[in-house]
Amino acid sequence: MKKKLSLGLATALAFMGPSIARASNVLEFPDNGSEQMARGGAWAARASDPLATYFNPAGLAGQRTALTLQANVSFQHTCFSRIKAANDKTNDYVAPGGSYPRVCNDIGASPNPQLAGVYRINDRVGVGLAILAPSAVGDGKWPTWVGTPDEAKNAQAAPQRYLLIEGHAFQLNPTIGVGAEIMDNLRLGVAFSWGIFKAKLNNAAVVNNIDGGRPRDNDLSATAIASDYFVPSVTFGGIYTVSDQFDIAGTFKWTDSIKASGNLYTQANYFTQKVHDGDKSGIKDTDTSYSDCNQGPAVAGKCEEGQAKIKLSQPMEAKLAFRYHMPRASALQAHLRDPIHTDVFDAEVDFTWANNSAIDALQIRFPGDAAGNGIIPVNGTPGTLPPVADVPRDYKDVFGVRAGGDFNVVPGRFALRGGMFFESNGQNVKYQNIDFVGSARFGLSTGATLRLDVGRGEKKDSLEFMLGFMHVFYQKQQNDDPNGEGIHAPAGTPCNPTENPIPPGGMCGSGKQKYQTNWPINLGSITSALNVINVGATYRF
Template sequence: MLSVPAGASAGGFEFAAHGTRQLGRGGAWAARADDPLALYYNPAMLADLPDSQVLANVHVGFWDACVDRQGTYGSVIPGGTASDNIFDSEGGNPDAWLGDEMPSVCNSGYPQPIPWVLGSIRLLPELGIAFGITAPSGIGNATWGNTGEGRFGTVDTANGLRPSPVRYGLAQQDVLLAHPSIGVGWRPADFIRIGFTFQWGIANVRFMNFTSAGVLGAPEDPFGDIRTELHAFDWFVPAGILSVHVQPHPNFDIMVGGRISDAIGGATAAEGHLDLNTSYFSRDEQWQSTPNRIDGVTLRAGQPWQFQLAMRYADRIRPRSWERGFEAAVQNVVNDSMYSENFDIELDVVYELNSQVGDFVVRLPTGASVIAGGTAVPVPAVQPIPHGWGDVLGIRLGGDWNIIPGQIAARAGFHTEIPLAQSRYQIQDFINGYRFGLHVGATFRIERFDISIAYAHIFQLDTTITDGNFRAVSANSSEGMCAGGGGYDPNNPVVDAGCYPQGYGAVTNNGTYSAEYNVLSVGATYHFE
């Protein structure tokens, strides 16, 4: 009778572009990579950074997203509510609200700041390193419905307070994922560079959703709802980035690279606890809301991998610094792409291997139980939460125009993301769909400082799920259960088997999912030479 909220991961829910200059180009920056964020995009180009630098950038992301679940409340609670709950009227027909259409529920979470703080050092003319902290370009927090004790999992409508139609998927989340990173780039010959970055991920997650106690004949009866809130922390989520960069012509760059990541709860356990409130919406004197806590809970959540090909053409007005020696640099003028080119244009093709994200698996101590109605009720030791994300093909096109070389640069870009498969387990933690974004930005050089600004609007086409398979846990139901039941087999996850190892209730994720992003960014880079 236990479920936990489905989660988020770094990469899967990201929008294009780490960094301010990079956002202004639509994320098409891997082949250019001329500031410390090369550590993330293309560590091979750390070998070509013209000087030592310090960078501080921050995005502020606004995520507008809604889920419109079709039907009335009565269509999922056909037998009426079993007992008194906070949505029932005091007199007359207490279940009159079951005839209401289920309302659209939208994210009301706060704008998300996303920072990067990095530095780079030139050790030798052909060798450079960078280090610092990066974060995913994604929205780590979201709230679906009301907040406040006794109001989580509810929505306000013109007809009064109603249960959130999407509460079994997700009610609230806060995900903090930071990557302390160090990268190195080496140029063994004029035409080739090789680089590698190691990332030490730190994950702190909090998810809240609801599960059903399994009222017979009415699996979504709010009388039996249990609020569940998972807290988990993993201090070590390793990832690696490898890239190779070649220059077949002084004006042309080609880069290939990729990033792979361990799962949250992979190398080390993501440990925490689970808070539960049984009979959360009940007004029945015999079934009062009861808080419970289960310690020793662990989470394992897969992370996407990424592979990339980037090509760039630059109209150069000066040769690259390594071609003519650093001693030729003009005093107090940084010899980089902003100074040495009229304009450039870049095309990146990115394959997001999101299919690495299958089941999130929560494990509880053997023999764990919760108190409901004054009785101890056992809970499953293993709880899979299927995601089954589909792979995504991304295309990024962008470039810079140096209006006054070495002083003012303008940039613009476009990106699109094409989902190659749609998950039957779609919920609102990561709304997958066809996206395209329009990006603009600029950089102003003042002495040794580069001040950059950028803005992006990212459109997303609506996604409608009609054959969903995400189900609310139900103690008295076996819908979606694998033949013969049995325990959970990590080698045969729910997303592959198409069924659950324990009894589950009705499908709760059919509906229309919509989203769009607005992203503002500002950054500064200081050049030491």
């Protein structure tokens, strides 16, 4: 399949998200794994199953040899009520300052598997291997069309189309880690992850950067596939057992930027009633996987593979965790990390930080000339691909608190758990988006583990079945001022005729970036809620 990257990539590519499930990352929720999620993410000091390879490798020291297979299934419902900017003169059925119909994503199950194993070298050293994806919803589908207030048959392009129509993200993070109890009661660990990332997205862009254009004539559809097959990450972790009842833990993660590349595919004349009715005969394609951009000899040599370059910084992250647990008097404790067997109950509080302010913009670049103008033509339009299509994000650092614990109803057999978390607002509403909702979040979760002995005699293996559930409440995002600023739609021509470009360079006469509409397209309010179910099984040798 050809790689295709869209002209409208500027906002849609953010759906890809930073690469790895993290502490308080503005684009994710806590956390992958049944125990982890069901405790509200308060797990850094417990770190007692093979997923410690990824979350806190210090917890590998003292675990039994084990293999776990788990999966989150997420259902996220997000709705957008768009307000038309006061200076938006687009010729559609909504007046400047008015409201478009409310649109919501198509709620579907988004599976997210986790596979991990730990090998117990001796009482003090364990090695782990894990393969898992980000703790985020990887799929999203929004309407392409909406009916008009006066005539539902006469479909209109959906109001969120410049942000996102459809997206599918795939990412795996193979991780290898080692944990060692370097001295009594002090465990240290380190893990390396190799992120593999790919995303396919679809949205819309404006053909001519003008006032008063009709969407049926002046919008095009853009589809993208972008990839980066090496996003390295390193995690350091530690657990200090202060006493038989109290542990302190900490983790720190560094992740390299996503540096993806790909090609582009656009379809002009896409948002017409004919296309809505199934007739696509008038569509004009551009495909930069061909040297002639799929347009013929007139543009031979203009295109080549991988001409789109995308960069997205990744935040550093840290956790500080405190865990109290009551040991069972008769259970063996020395060097062993098996809380369902050794504890009566435990309770943990984690404090988290993510340097999300490092994500100031999504950087998107295409070939251009010295004057800051695009050189790759878009078939069926007078426009080109913008050489600079960066989209501001301007996230804030996020601080969070997580609290959760387990109660072993039947020691060594059956445990119930619960938890909650809160994370501060990381979203500057000026740049709010429907791809990820970065507002303040509050979550409640619960779960259970059933352990069965396998085999006979003094040495027994065990098989565990886990179940978890989490509901996440999101603070409503609002950027309701029709005269406010926000994300501007990508456009195929440099500057609106009302402005005078200043060559050379990438700015128009008003100081606005070239190849962007004069008006923002993300004004309004965004609401969201999330439900996550986790099921899994672990075999301990």
